[in-house]
Every structure is written in structure tokens, then in C-alpha cells.
Amino acid sequence: MSIPAPDRILQTGLAFWSSKVLLSALELDLFTELAKAPANLNALTERLKLHPRGAQDFLDALVSMGFLERHEGQYQNTEETALFLNRDHPSYIGSILELANHHLYPVWGRLTDAIKSGKPQHDFADGNEDVYSILYEDDDKLAQFISAMSGVSKTSNGCIARQFPWSHFKTFADIGTAEGDLAIQVALSHPHLTGVGFDLERIARFFNHNVSQHALSDRLHYVSGDFFVDPLPRADVILMGHILHGWDMGKKQFLIKKAFEALPEGGALVVYESLIDDDRRENTHGLLMSLNMLVETQGGFDFTGADCCSWLEAAGFSGTRIEHLQGADSMVIAIK
Numbered sequence: 001m002s003i004p005a006p007d008r009i010l011q012t013g014l015a016f017w018s019s020k021v022l023l024s025a026l027e028l029d030l031f032t033e034l035a036k037a038p039a040n041l042n043a044l045t046e047r048l049k050l051h052p053r054g055a056q057d058f059l060d061a062l063v064s065m066g067f068l069e070r071h072e073g074q075y076q077n078t079e080e081t082a083l084f085l086n087r088d089h090p091s092y093i094g095s096i097l098e099l100a101n102h103h104l105y106p107v108w109g110r111l112t113d114a115i116k117s118g119k120p121q122h123d124f125a126d127g128n129e130d131v132y133s134i135l136y137e138d139d140d141k142l143a144q145f146i147s148a149m150s151g152v153s154k155t156s157n158g159c160i161a162r163q164f165p166w167s168h169f170k171t172f173a174d175i176g177t178a179e180g181d182l183a184i185q186v187a188l189s190h191p192h193l194t195g196v197g198f199d200l201e202r203i204a205r206f207f208n209h210n211v212s213q214h215a216l217s218d219r220l221h222y223v224s225g226d227f228f229v230d231p232l233p234r235a236d237v238i239l240m241g242h243i244l245h246g247w248d249m250g251k252k253q254f255l256i257k258k259a260f261e262a263l264p265e266g267g268a269l270v271v272y273e274s275l276i277d278d279d280r281r282e283n284t285h286g287l288l289m290s291l292n293m294l295v296e297t298q299g300g301f302d303f304t305g306a307d308c309c310s311w312l313e314a315a316g317f318s319g320t321r322i323e324h325l326q327g328a329d330s331m332v333i334a335i336k
């Protein structure tokens, strides 16, 4: 009979150590600095303005975690960090980690209060404000959040562009598009499509800038609106990425109904999230994402594929099916 070991308990209980080392490395722009050229301890200590006391342990912790390499005293990025954590590289995904470092890390520090009270844990959480109206009051936080959305969604967006049967459709609308990464990836892969990004008015400049950088302004357009107030743009395919999980049950149903109304017969709704497995015991990321909605929003929660299919069918959709995208993300496809 094997005796249980405490290793996993300790690893999880202290996981914030390694998490914070990675987040601080990003905050210090270490990976971007090393993308210019490998450097030794002294050079990095000076360039990043580190105190000598912790510098070597910090850098070697990153080596041991597999985020840096060290050869003959010279530190350099790994293939992974060079690709994803160098701010100057097009595949940079660090913006979600920047959001985690500045915003989520302190808010998650109050998780116990959230679990006991059922309330979000921002400083403003006692009011009834929605998280966006507060986050978007500050230009820097807005820019960070919008770019973080592309960081967290980029890989799944690429899967949706490849996996969904786009050849059957001509138009699409991405609801809550942020800076339009999904719309751009879909349009780049399928030149016959035209699309709309729909989001709050304050996001327009981020979307338009991103779209023009990809020379897609002739096929992708922005429509400003509030999805709780304004009609959704009409299109053959409506996409909702990480939208429904941010809201309570009534608002989820309201948005699904609006999507149904905006689609033609035969049109498709694609909902994509970190769907929780139906038995609620395997997709840890999906379950933690739901707790993230607890600390972040007034009533949001994540859900299983079966939950989502049943809500879509209740709204009149048929032919619902679930397809895995990558990592913890899956999409639910439903036909009107």
C-alpha cells in the first residue's frame, strides 16, 4: 500500500510563488530585454534596476521553471518565452499576464470573502456597476484589458477560424469583439467573408486600428452598441467569445434570445468559453474561470457544454454540438 505524499498539496498551496515570479519577470520586461541579446547577471541587474540580493535567485528560478536558459553565465529566452513573452513579437500574449499581475492577483487575494459573500471583490464591488463601466473609465486599464483579451483568446480564435465550416456562410458578427482578433483571424483565413465587430463605443478605436493594421478595413466594420440595449447586427453567423460567462442567468438568456433574433433561418450561433466538463470534475481551468467571474462580476459564472446546449435549445436553436478548440476552450455551435 503506497503512503500518500504531501507534495501536490504543497505545490498547489505555494503555486503563487512561481506564478508571481513569472508575472514579475514580465512586469520588469525581462523577456523583451533578452530578446535583444542574451545577457549575464551583472548586465541584467543593471539594465532592469534589480537589487543584487534577489537578482540571481530570481533569474535562476526562471531557469529552473523552464522560462529562461543559461549557458556559461549568459541568460536567454527559451523558444516559448521568445515567442510569447517578448513584447515586440506579434505573437505576444503577455497582456493577459499583465492584467493578472496588476488586477487579478490582488482581487484573488480576497477569494475567501467572495466565496462567503457571493460578491465581487473590486474596491467598487459594493455598487451595482458592471465591471466594464468601471474598468473602462481609466484609459490605461481599458487598453490593458482590451489587449489582454487578444492575448487570452488568440490561440482559440485561430482554431475557430480553421474549424468552423465558414464556406457555408457569407457574413458574421463578433459580439463583444474587443480589438477584433477573432474577426481578423476569420477574415484572413476566409476571403469570401465580410464581418462586423460589435462592442461598446469606447472600443472602436482599438478595433479599427487593429483591422487597418491587417489591411482588412474593406471587409471588417465596427458597430458600436450596448448588447443589453441595442439590437445585435444581423449576420449569418454570430460569435460570442467569453461573453455569456460574465453575466447572471437572466442576462445570459437575454443575450441568447437576441442572437436568435439577429440570425436568419439556417444561421449559426457560436458560443465559446472554457466550457466546464459535464461531470464538473476535469476542466479545472473552466472551474477556476468561474471563480474568476465570482471575484470579478456581479452575477457571472461559467457553465458546462450541456448547460449551454440546453439554454440554446430552450431559445429555439437546434443541431447544437460541442467542439473542442484547444487547451480548456471549446465552442458550442447551434443552428436557428
Ligand SMILES: C[S@@+](CC[C@H](N)C(=O)[O-])C[C@H]1O[C@@H](n2cnc3c(N)ncnc32)[C@H](O)[C@@H]1O
Binding pocket: 132, 149, 150, 152, 153, 175, 176, 177, 178, 179, 198, 199, 200, 203, 225, 226, 227, 228, 240, 241, 242, 243, 246
Ligand atoms: C471578456 S471580453 C471578451 C472579448 C473577446 N470576445 C474574447 O473572447 O477575447 C467581453 C467583451 O464584451 C464587451 N462588452 C461588455 N459589456 C458590453 C455591452 N453591454 N455591450 C457590448 N459589448 C460589451 C467588452 O467591452 C469586451 O470587449
